[in-house]
Amino acid sequence: xxxxxxxxxxxxxxxxxxxxxxxxxxxxxxxxxxxxxxxxxxxxxxxxxxxxxxxxxxxxxxxxxxxxxxxxxxxxxxxxxxxxxxxxxxxxxxxxxxxxxxxxxxxxxxxxxxxxxxxxxxxxxxxxxxxxxxxxxxxxxxxxxxxxxxxxxxxxxxxxxxxxxxxxxxxxxxxxxxxxxxxxxxxxxxxxxxxxxxxxxxxxxxxxxxxxxxxxxxxxxxxxxxxxxxxxxxxxxxxxxxxxxxxxxxxxxxxxxxxxxxxxxxxxxxxxxxxxxxxxxxxxxxxxxxxxxxxxxxxxxxxxxxxxxxxxxxxxxxxxxxxxxxxxxxxxxxxxxxxxxxxxxxxxxxxxxxxxxxxxxxxxxxxxxxxxxxxxxxxxxxxxx
Numbered sequence: 080x081x082x083x084x085x086x087x088x089x090x091x092x093x094x095x096x097x098x099x100x101x102x103x104x105x106x107x108x109x110x111x112x113x114x115x116x117x118x119x120x121x122x123x124x125x126x127x128x129x130x131x132x133x134x135x136x137x138x139x140x141x142x143x144x145x146x147x148x149x150x151x152x153x154x155x156x157x158x159x160x161x162x163x164x165x166x167x168x169x170x171x172x173x174x175x176x177x178x179x180x181x182x183x184x185x186x187x188x189x190x191x192x193x194x195x196x197x198x199x200x201x202x203x204x205x206x207x208x209x210x211x212x213x214x215x216x217x218x219x220x221x222x223x224x225x226x227x228x229x230x231x232x233x234x235x236x237x238x239x240x241x242x243x244x245x246x247x248x249x250x251x252x253x254x255x256x257x258x259x260x261x262x263x264x265x266x267x268x269x270x271x272x273x274x275x276x277x278x279x280x281x282x283x284x285x286x287x288x289x290x291x292x293x294x295x296x297x298x299x300x301x302x303x304x305x306x307x308x309x310x311x312x313x314x315x316x317x318x319x320x321x322x323x324x325x326x327x328x329x330x331x332x333x334x335x336x337x338x339x340x341x342x343x344x345x346x347x348x349x350x351x352x353x354x355x356x357x358x359x360x361x362x363x364x365x366x367x368x369x370x371x372x373x374x375x376x377x378x379x380x381x382x383x384x385x386x387x388x389x390x391x392x393x394x395x396x397x398x399x400x401x402x403x404x405x406x407x408x409x410x411x412x413x414x415x416x417x418x419x420x421x422x423x424x425x426x427x428x429x430x431x432x433x434x435x436x437x438x439x440x441x442x443x444x445x446x447x448x449x450x451x452x453x454x455x456x457x458x459x460x461x462x463x464x
Contacts, residue, residue, distance in 0.1 A: 086117075086118030086119060086120075087118060087119045087120070087166040087167070087438065087439070087442055088119070088120040088121075088122070088164075088165050088166055089119065089120070089121055089122075089165055089166060089167045089168065089169050089194075089438060090121075090122050090124055090162045090165045090167075090168050090169070091107050091121055091122065091123050091124065091168075091169040091171060092124050092126070092159070092162075092168065092169065092170045092171065092174040092182070092186070093107065093123055093124065093125050093126070093171045093172075094125065094126050094127060094171070094172055094173055094175075094176050095125055095126075095127050095132060095176075096125050096127060096128065096129055096132055097123055097125070098328060099132060100281070101280075101281060101357055102171070102172060102198055102199065102255075103171060105255040105256060105257070105357055105360075106171065106196060106198060106235075106255055106256075107121065107123075107169065107171055107196065108123070109256060109258060109427050109431070110256075110427065110430065110431035110434055111123075113427065113428060113431035113432070113435070114431060114434070114435055114438075117431075117432075117435045119435055119438055119439075121169075122165075124155075124158055124159075124162075126151055126152075126155050126173075126174065126175055126176055127151060127176060128151065130147065131144070131147040131148065131151055148176075148177065152175065152182075155174070155175065155182060156182070156185070159174070159182060159185055159186055162186055162189060162191060163189040163190075163191055165191060166191075166192075166442045167191060167192045167193070167194055167230075167438060167441055167442050167445070168186055168191050168192070168193050168194070169193075169194045169195075169196060170183060170186075170193060170194070170195050170196070170225060170229070171196045171197070172196070172197045172198075172199070172201060173201070173221070173225070174186070177218070178218055179218050179221050179224070180218075180221040180224040180225050180228070183221075183224070183225050183228055184224075184228065187228050191445075192230040192231075192441045192442060192444075192445040193228060193229040193230055193231075194229060194230065194231050194232075194233060194437065194438065194441055195225050195226060195228075195229035195231070195232045195233070195247075196232075196233040196234070197222070197234060197235070197239065198234065198235030198236075198239070198255050198355045199235075199239075199350070199353050199354065199355070200238070200239065200242075200349060200350050200352065200353025200354075201219060201222050201353075202219050202220070202222040202223065202242055203219055203349045203350050203353070204219045222242075223245075223246045226243050226246035226247045227246050227247060229247060229249075230249065230441050230444070230445065231247075231249045231250075231251065231437055231440075231441045232246075232247045232249065232250045232251070233250075233251050233252075233253050233434065233437055234250065234251075234252055234253075235252070235253070235254055235255050235355035235376075236252060236254065236353070236355055236356075236375070236376040236379070237252060237376075237379070238352050238353050238375055238376070239252075239353055240252050251433070251437055253430050253433045253434055253437070254355060254360075254376075254424070254425050254430060255355045255356075255357050255360065255425075255430075256360070256425050256426060256427045256429070256430035256431070257360050257361060257364040257421055257425055257426065257427060258426075258427040259364055259421060259422055259426045259427065259428075261332070262332070262335075262361060262364040262365055263364065263365065263366070263418075264365055264366030264414070264418060265332070265336035265365070265366075267336070267337075267339075273303055273304055273305045274302075274303075274304045274305070274339045274340065274404045275304070275305045275306075275307050275337050275338055275339045275340070276295075276298075276304050276305070276306055276307070276338070276339070276340045276342060276400065276404075277306070277307040277308070277309070277335070277337065277338035277339075277340070277341055277342070277367075278306075278307075278308050278309070278310075278341070278342050278343070278358070279308070279309040279310065279326070279331075279334075279335060279341075279358060279361065280309075280310055280358055281310065281311060281326075282310060282311050282312040284354075284358075285308075285310050285312060285314055287344055287345050287346065287351075288308065288314060288316075288344065289314055289315055289316055290344075290346075291342075291344040292316040292317070292318070292319050294344075294393050294396055294397065295316070295319050296318055296319055297393075297397065298397060298400055298401075299319070299320070301397075301401065302400075302401060302404050304404060305321075305322060306319065306320070306321040306322070307321065307322045307323075307324065307334070307337055307338065308321055308322070308323050308324070309324045309325075309326050309331065309334045309335065310323070310325075310326055311325065311326050332365075335361065335362075335365050335367070336365065338362065338365070338367045339367070339368075339403075339410060340367065340368055340369075340370065340400070340403050340404070340410065341358065341359070341361075341362030341363075341365075341367040341368070341369045341370070342369075342370050342371075342400075343356070343358040343359050343362075343369065343370070343371040343372065343377065344371075344372050344396070345371075345372040345374050345375075345377075346372075346374070347372070347374045351372075351374050351375060352374060352375040353375065354374075354375055354376060354377075355376055356371070356375075356376045356377050356379075356380045358371075359371050359377060359380055359381065359387065360380065360421060360425050362417070363380075363386070363387065363414075363417030363418060363420055363421050364417075364418060364421040364425075365418075366414040366415065366417065366418045367414055367417070368387065368388075368403055368409070368410045368411075368413035368414045368417065369381065369387040369388070369413070369417055370387065370388045370389075370390060370396070370399045370400065370403065371387065371388075371389055371390070372389070372390060372391070373389040373390065373391050377389065380420070380425075385413075385416055386413060386416035386417045386419070386420045387413055387416075387417055388402075388403070388413070
């Protein structure tokens with residue numbers, strides 16, 4: 080159990096084991112050291128263990144998955160009964176990866192203030208190929224229930240905030256962030272001959288890249304470039320030669336540093352509008368000139384032509400890519416401006432400080448309510464006598 084030097088302690092109910100999913104890594108896990116120094120200790124309580132995590136994105140295995148899920152649910156119920164000792168509870172996305180908000184309702188019984196944090200449009204159904212037929216088990220409607228159960232809701236962008244405010248008046252936007260001491264521009268090898276266009280992400284978002292294959296084939300026909308992909312699954316992109324690097328925390332920085340251009344293609348759909356532009360933030364922190372689909376938060380992060388480029392149509396994408404490939408000076412200017420944007424608006428230090436303020440405010444309000452309630456009960460008892 081990790082405790083702060085002094086001060087507050089919170090329990091973070093998270094879906095997955097530490098250092099396995101971008102959502103947790105670039106929010107609560109990344110903020111934990113700063114919070115500890117600020118006097119707020121955080122204990123992570125994952126629902127999914129390492130064994131179940133390995134199974135989740137594999138096709139089939141319904142009985143085995145169900146058995147491991149049942150064991151995880153029982154274990155988590157037992158663990159949750161001890162959370163009353165904390166000053167506050169944080170629920171990141173969901174306390175349970177499937178089913179309605181049962182565990183969230185259970186923790187509400189302990190009269191501990193709940194802070195709910197999410198950074199995707201999880202109120203819309205979104206599934207992977209491996210678990211498409213079981214997508215209904217996610218119960219996306221429970222997002223509204225958890226918002227209502229919570230003392231405060233923290234979200235990654237304005238699109239998510241607009242939804243959350245329909246169910247809770249106390250909503251704060253805190254973007255996902257980047258540790259600018261760790262993710263920073265690196266010197267490129269002078270021997271590199273071709274411009275490298277790169278993409279990084281998880282298997283769940285890799286479908287966006289795979290649907291982008293026709294445009295990349297056309298780009299390769301017109302320009303001599305290399306395509307690099309960093310992910311946890313080899314891309315399925317027939318006819319598109321690429322270098323695939325399996326994601327790992329040990330090699331991530333080295334692999335990203337090879338990129339000359341970072342891309343983030345997305346469709347304009349309900350799920351994509353809720354994305355928090357994490358790929359763009361990583362590229363920009365590394366000083367990599369970035370091209371994004373003009374969707375959702377991307378339009379907030381990137382000012383076209385100033386700190387990156389935005390594209391809507393295939394024609395715009397090809398134009399932006401070819402322009403950056405052909406113009407070294409433009410790549411340098413946009414990369415430097417992107418880095419400055421991260422330092423000013425999306426650094427880990429800035430966002431962690433905002434989150435610390437939310438925690439302190441929630442705990443202070445809760446404690447005040449408890450004191451006032453005790454005073455009222457005592458006064459009522461004295462009047463009755």
